[in-house]
Amino acid sequence: MNPSRKSVRRFSVATAAGLALTVGCIATPAAAVEPSPKPATAGVQLDYLDRGLVAAGTPGGVFLSWRLLGHEATGSTATGLTGTDFAVYRDGQKLATVTDSTNYLDASGKATSEYDVRAVVGGVELDRSATATSWSGNFKDIPLKKPADGVTPKGEAYTYSANDASVGDVDGDGQYEFVVKWDPSNAKDVSQVGYTGNTYVDTYKADGTLLHRIDLGVNIRAGAHYTQMLVNDFDGDGRAEMMFKTAPGTKTVTYNPDGSTARESFISLPTEDVAAGYANTDDYRMSAADYYEHMVATFRGWHDHPEVKAGNWPATLEEAFGIAPQYQYPLSRTDAEAVTNYFMDVYAPSRSARNNLRAFEGFILSGPEYLTVFEGATGKELKTVSYEPGRHDDGLMWGDYAMSRIEPGNRVDRFLAGVAYLDGKKPAAVFARGYYTRSTLASYTWDGTDLSPVWNVDSGWTPMTNPFNDGPHGRDGTDPVFGKLTTQGFHSLSASDVDGDGKQEVVYGSATIDDDGSLLYSSFDTMPPQSATPGEEARLGHGDAMHVTDIDPDRPGKEIFTVHEGGIWAPYGYAMRDAATGEVLFGEYSGRDTGRGMIGDVDPDVRGIENWAIGMQSADGDKLSTTSPGTNMSIKWAADMTTQIVNGSGNQTPTIDDWKRGRLLTAEGTRTNNGTKGTPSLVADVVGDWREEMLVRTADSSALRMYVSTEVTQHKLYTLMHDPQYRAEVARQNTSYNQPSYTDFYFASDMDFSHVPLRAAWLPGSVKALQQTLEDLVDSGDVAGPVTGQLTASAQQAAKAVNDGDASKAGQAIQRFAGFLVQQKKKDEVSDLARTMLDYQARNILRAFEG
Template structure:
């Protein structure tokens, strides 16, 4: 461009947009030249202003987003950057500079509001009008699945369960993905049939786009299905990725709620040739399980572990009885041994062992990983799930402990999203964590699921699969063997070593971004433990929290609780996230099941933590017994402290402040997941940086989204434009739901100069630029031949994004800006249209590092 040919007003807008985008990208002003290098930021959701209005007793409360690329610096109370003009019924009523919320005392239920971004003194972006909610919540209507019957004739109903969000159509607004659980959903250790799991996708007005029926071959429960929703291929629209099986199908709906069509996923050619079909039903009846054990015993001498001499040569040896049978076993002898195993041996190990009642499990048949189009539910690709189950849990240790639990350890699944390369999201799927531990990561480029790395600890050795203690033993793999028994019921993606790429915090171990083991944490068992002085794994636990907990020490920390009892060095521990070193903790000698962190006391430096009493971030004991709740936390308050969500089962959920008491009672709603008492989702979905609480109504006819209406003077970009937080939201629904944390210190005493200004790339911003141009053409603000010319120039950029190619939009956008500069006639491109288009195109270029 030739600056001498640009109007002063146009030049000031362009300069402001360029400087702002450069500051937000972390690129020095004198380092614009990229020499063709990839300097774009981390790929995150393109989001619109997210304006919401809520009626309060004091007027109408407004809340909206500051986007990541709009933040440019810091003040004492927040970030600086884009300011905002607030409009009511078309009239400007305020300019807001120190926050992204506003209380309008004169507002009414019929008032229409919008906000406009202000750059270089000019308004360059105005939101769509919104009207206020009647109160501090809004209902998202749901379409409940029909009731059903199990093969035994047992009836079940459905309740809305966990959720995720993603922009499936690229319009800058989140759609809502809801998992439906049947009333007979099960923990992996529980016997019985379950109804199918359904996954719905709704627009913000409650329109059901599609329903994915996982089918009878995916058991229902917290451990079986995790929903990964994200824009994996960089086309500006979210996909969905999760475990499927024969029988999984998509049901598409019309806008009026009628079924438009159904489509099963594609079975791999090898499975079709092997005779598998969507009519298959792999659910085991009690009789099926009995036959399965008879067959297992008949084939005992052929088992690789038996042939290698690692397991007893006979079942009598395994059960500790007198030799009696000839091997290989006849049908009759195998049945006799099965009878003994079920009726005598198993009950002698534990009174809870009732293998005659074992039913409803799925321990055979194909398992798949499928990518679905977020907007249509169309299957994009299906591949075999890795690793396969191998068996019904025999090799996994499911028969070895006193409590015999076939199908338990083998079917412990985890899933998450991680920016392993620091740029694009990858999907991570895991199986097993008590004994054998496996993880696999994948990318999706719009055409193909590609494996990034695959980790396997190897089997935890057993001397007798029917009487042993496989927990805490190294697996057979020389590199990954020490990962066994270190996994939790969740995982986190966080850049713990500061290299710009996220690691997988896998409970008491951490996997580096390249799939290598960063560390696996051990410590010495203390006096009073099972083996004082021995080195032991920190081991498995239920709750895990990863962020910058202590602002006065470098890097991040991990707070975990552990259930290893006398075999675990700690009941709770605070670790250095980069090294795994325990900073402080306490031995409990029992299963310590719950723990949480949060800035619940603003008078205490850092983020408090509690499991057995409450400690400060550096380990000082604050309370020996009294603690806040541990179900779920929420960033709800104006002062940036943390609140706790309480209420499980049929209790009414509440949001409680440790100092001020109950802030919200969510009448008519319920949490999920039994005693875990977790909302469907807690995330920064709309409005400013605070989190919303999404819970189901008691009858599951709607998801109710609650909004904090406390006026805050703190200004911060949407948390969804922090890479760790976005990844944490995507994995929040995994197994035992854990809060989502930012990659930086977030608390009431935060130093805003230390809040990172994110280097963000939002592919959907290209479609937004096209949409803005289209609206200007429709309104006449862009007219004549220039309208078609600008559209034609922009098309290669739109095409590149649709292909998921984030490197190619730059040159067309540069040409777009240059062409705009040449258009001087106000009757062809109005000044306001020019300013807006330049602002957004310049932001795109700077996000691309150009």
């Protein structure tokens, strides 16, 4: 049974009224909404969500789990938050009122039972959830439609598997849709040679309905470093958009009900690019022959390169390669070919046996690059702008030819993306390019029409004396402010309010960008005696894993735990630092690439959140063990609020393991993604209570399987998606090397719930929900008389103001609504139930403006 939202609302009103009379819940009208200070900017914008009720079959009965919304929490106890309680119903009969959690085990439940929950506010049951019937077990399959197999220009066949996923409410109904990226079997790391198939991004309803597919086209290479997809409601209209890097040839495909293609629509190219002759039919993939010609052209123009003309690079290629002078410049075609042959066949192999530039193919090193905003519900292109910064070249200036491993297209094509509440109110998009040498970030806001730059950060080029033989890592860029950002970036980034000013910073690996785009800090430390450069000050440097939250509850502020791959050239293999200042609190030198590290409350007997990379440490640095849990991905799965670990990579079956209790789940018939990284498609609080769900693909990629924890918990906490840091972290989880999502507050088995922020968040769908409730109450006769028009007009004015982005006017309209609600004119009729329901919703909206 899946009644429409309209029928659910109407049944809720009638049923609640009947219950109120039966059990005597309503004795007097609820307190009136009192005037508040004139509202200004609304509180932090988060997702408007429904109750998210799920029912899962277990050996002990049917397990029910649902959301406490952020605005419903009003206080705390030793075990959780207080606020809204919940009445649980099976087949229309009340089972219980739950006050200490948002889950319930119905020992007598059956597979055919139908459940709903209702918020209990002031003794009145309100806001009946949609009906849920039991899953057969602890998971639900979301059917997927696999793309057709393909063949590369070289005749190599490839297939598809579902990869990373994200969630967003694309249609404003309070339920998350699922955005799934499809990777071809020949997806590549940026340093790997070869063609790849196209990357696809699908959007599905929970029942498997494919809303649309975005084909990124042949000019976006497939692999973890290329497509970072952001899914979020950026403009505050209650419906999520998608943003990611695109190119000529990117198109949206929509479908008929029978699954056949209804329409294909390419992105619109900027006017100047059309005038320059670019088209959506272009193919910029480089063959081995193309690359050879590219190097011939590069060498013919060597004398005219700005770095050569400025005297920064060798004047001749012979000098660059360390051979005797023999050519006249500018090079003739014949001489340029001779130099290219020498470079590919002699010089490059002499630098590394792995350098086989004759086989270099499949890369996209030319052509336009774009950033596109898509409508989440339809995949319609909303805006396309140039991707900033552009590649500039094939990686020559980025240091891709300077190291012993010559890797054209590597450092230049390292992309990151994330969401950050830079103003403390609305989500902005952050896109980055490069992190080993030149390091850049650009931030944007989307208002429904314009993609507006907020700030741009650029380290400048890393100076090199010889672009074919140098060590540009760890060297300051040319920008006087951001030069120390080089080599500090990771394969991910995070958004967190590290300095406590209510606005999120961008934690860019070993450095942090302040909310206004200034450099908050870039972390350095002294190299130890056993390192390559004892006593020198050096960057903490690049690494593969980073975790940002309140790790140590006994010291103020947050901490950042990172691992580092600099080996003998880095001061630490892992480090814990103060998130606000970048100061290292403790760490350990390793002398090698420390590739993995994780944090989590895996031992409830130890204070704080444990961390591990070289053994395991406590939050304050005490060594706990020489062994440690896995590092693929963590998950908040257990009833006691400890942390569990997702294990399994490649063709292994994924598991969820507890450091103390052992295996909690074996996800038979599924697989993780991203090779040895072994990461699920997504770990996030998608449905149910505050615990995270694990989303993994089935082995044949026919479905995205969502697992839910069925341990009964006595802890009560609002959905993690109503924590701004956590929501931003989920949006960026798929970026490059997937990292867990963390809350803005200390989350562990010994957490003090009085320290959990009670947020008056702005939920864009809340005014629409108020309008719908009013409509139902008018239809039922609970609201009648002239006040009906006054309330309706006020709600309409608030809705228009929200659509116009005018928070102040929206708040004022809701205040007028509240005033009309409490007036007692003779011809007006507002039942006690109606006043309670409308009062409750109006109060929550006003709290968003006050809070």
